[in-house]
Amino acid sequence: MRILVTGGAGFIGSHFVNYWLKRHAGDSVINLDKLTYAGNLSNLREAMKSARHRFIKGDITHLPTVKRTMKGVDTVVHFAAETHVDRSLLNADAFIRTNIQGTFTLTQEARVAGVKRFVHISTDEVYGSIEKGKTPETAPLEPSSPYSSSKAASDLMALSQWITHRFPVLITRCTNNYGPYQYPEKFLPLFITNAIDNVPLPLYGKGINIRNWLHVTDHCRAIESVVKRGKPGQIYNIAGDREWTNIAVAKLILTLMGKPGSLIRHVTDRPGHDIRYAPESGKIRRELGWRPSVTFEQGLKETISWYETHQDWWRKIKSDKTAYQSYYRKQYTHRINGGKYS
Numbered sequence: 046m047r048i049l050v051t052g053g054a055g056f057i058g059s060h061f062v063n064y065w066l067k068r069h070a071g072d073s074v075i076n077l078d079k080l081t082y083a084g085n086l087s088n089l090r091e092a093m094k095s096a097r098h099r100f101i102k103g104d105i106t107h108l109p110t111v112k113r114t115m116k117g118v119d120t121v122v123h124f125a126a127e128t129h130v131d132r133s134l135l136n137a138d139a140f141i142r143t144n145i146q147g148t149f150t151l152t153q154e155a156r157v158a159g160v161k162r163f164v165h166i167s168t169d170e171v172y173g174s175i176e177k178g179k180t181p182e183t184a185p186l187e188p189s190s191p192y193s194s195s196k197a198a199s200d201l202m203a204l205s206q207w208i209t210h211r212f213p214v215l216i217t218r219c220t221n222n223y224g225p226y227q228y229p230e231k232f233l234p235l236f237i238t239n240a241i242d243n244v245p246l247p248l249y250g251k252g253i254n255i256r257n258w259l260h261v262t263d264h265c266r267a268i269e270s271v272v273k274r275g276k277p278g279q280i281y282n283i284a285g286d287r288e289w290t291n292i293a294v295a296k297l298i299l300t301l302m303g304k305p306g307s308l309i310r311h312v313t314d315r316p317g318h319d320i321r322y323a324p325e326s327g328k329i330r331r332e333l334g335w336r337p338s339v340t341f342e343q344g345l346k347e348t349i350s351w352y353e354t355h356q357d358w359w360r361k362i363k364s365d366k367t368a369y370q371s372y373y374r375k376q377y378t379h380r381i382n383g384g385k386y387s
C-alpha cells in the first residue's frame with residue numbers, strides 16, 4: 046500500500062510515520078509537510094534512512110503540489126494543521142488557510158485521484174467544553190477557540206465528501222497527546238523543559254481545567270485500527286482512561302522530577318479556556334478493539350526522561366528567537382508579571 050501522510054514532520058505525524066514503517070514492511074510512505082515552525086526533520090531520523098519513505102516539502106493548500114503528490118496513493122492520513130490554541134488567539138489566519146482550505150484541497154484531490162481511504166485526524170476540542178458527562182461522536186460541535194473552530198470546519202468539509210460523493214472519509218477525534226518530540230510550547234513539554242532549567246511553570250488561572258491524556262503511541266495504534274478496520278463516513282473518538290486537572294499534572298511533573306512545587310506560577314488565564322474535554326471512546330474500543338496501553342504515570346515518567354536526555358532537540362527550538370522566543374515573550378512574560386493578555 047502507498048500511504049500519504051500529511052504533517053508527518055510534526056509531533057504526532059512523525060511518530061505515526063516511524064510507527065507505520067516499522068509495522069508495515071510492505072508499505073511505502075509519502076510524507077507531505079510544509080515544515081512550519083512545528084515541523085522538524087530531526088523527528089524523522091530513522092524514516093529518512095528508509096527507501097520506503099519519501100519526504101516532500103510542500104503546502105497542503107497548494108493545488109499543483111497536492112495534485113502531483115496524490116498520484117498512485119491508496120490511503121491518506123491527514124495530520125497537517127496549525128495546532129496551538131494560544132497562537133490561534135494571537136492570529137488565526139494560518140489556521141483558516143491550512144486547517145480549512147488545506148483539508149478541502151486534500152479531500153477534493155484525493156477523491157479525484159481515486160484514493161481508497163482518507164483518514165482525517167481531528168480533535169476532541171471540536172465538541173467544546175463539557176462540565177459533566179461525556180461527548181459521544183454524535184454530540185453537537187461547539188468549539189471555542191479559532192483553532193478548534195477551524196478543526197470543526199475541516200471535519201465538516203471532509204465529511205461532506207462522504208455525504209455528497211461517498212468518498213470514504215473517516216474522522217478521528219483524539220484527546221490531548223503527550224510523548225517525545227512534542228514542540229515545547231505545548232503544556233507538558235513546556236513544563237518539563239522549564240522545570241529542567243528551574244524556571245517558572247506558567248499555569249493558566251487556578252489550574253482547575255480538566256484534560257484526558259493519551260500517549261502518542263496509543264494514538265498511533267488507534268489510527269492504525271481506523272485505517273485498517275474503520276467504516277467510511279464514521280467518526281471515532283479516542284481517549285485515555287483517566288482525567289487530570291492541569292494543577293495535578295503540574296504537581297506530578299515536579300514530583301517525578303524531584304523539583305519544588307514553588308516553581309508553579311499561576312498566570313492570567315487563557316481567554317475562553319475550556320474547562321473540560323471528555324470524549325466518550327466506547328465506539329473505537331467496541332468496534333475496532335482498540336485500548337490504550339500506557340498509563341499516564343508511566344508515560345509521563347518516560348516522557349520526562351526523554352526530554353532530560355534529548356536536550357539538544359528542545360534547546361535548539363527554545364533558542365530560536367523568531368519561532369519560539371518572541372512567541373513565548375508575548376504569551377507568558379507579561380502574564381507571569383501579573384499582566385493581561387495582549
Ligand SMILES: NC(=O)c1ccc[n+]([C@@H]2O[C@H](COP(=O)([O-])OP(=O)(O)OC[C@H]3O[C@@H](n4cnc5c(N)ncnc54)[C@H](O)[C@@H]3O)[C@@H](O)[C@H]2O)c1
Nearest residue numbers: 052054055056057078079080081083084104105125126222
Ligand atoms: N497534539 C495533540 O494533543 C492533538 C490531539 C488531538 C488531535 N490532534 C491533531 O493531530 C494533528 C497533528 O497534531 P500535532 O500536535 O502533531 O501537530 P504539530 O503542530 O506538532 O505538527 C503539525 C505539522 O503540520 C505541518 N503543517 C502545518 N501547516 C502545513 C501546511 N499548510 N502544509 C503542510 N504541512 C503543514 C507542520 O509543518 C507540522 O509538521 C493535528 O491535525 C491536530 O489537530 C492533536
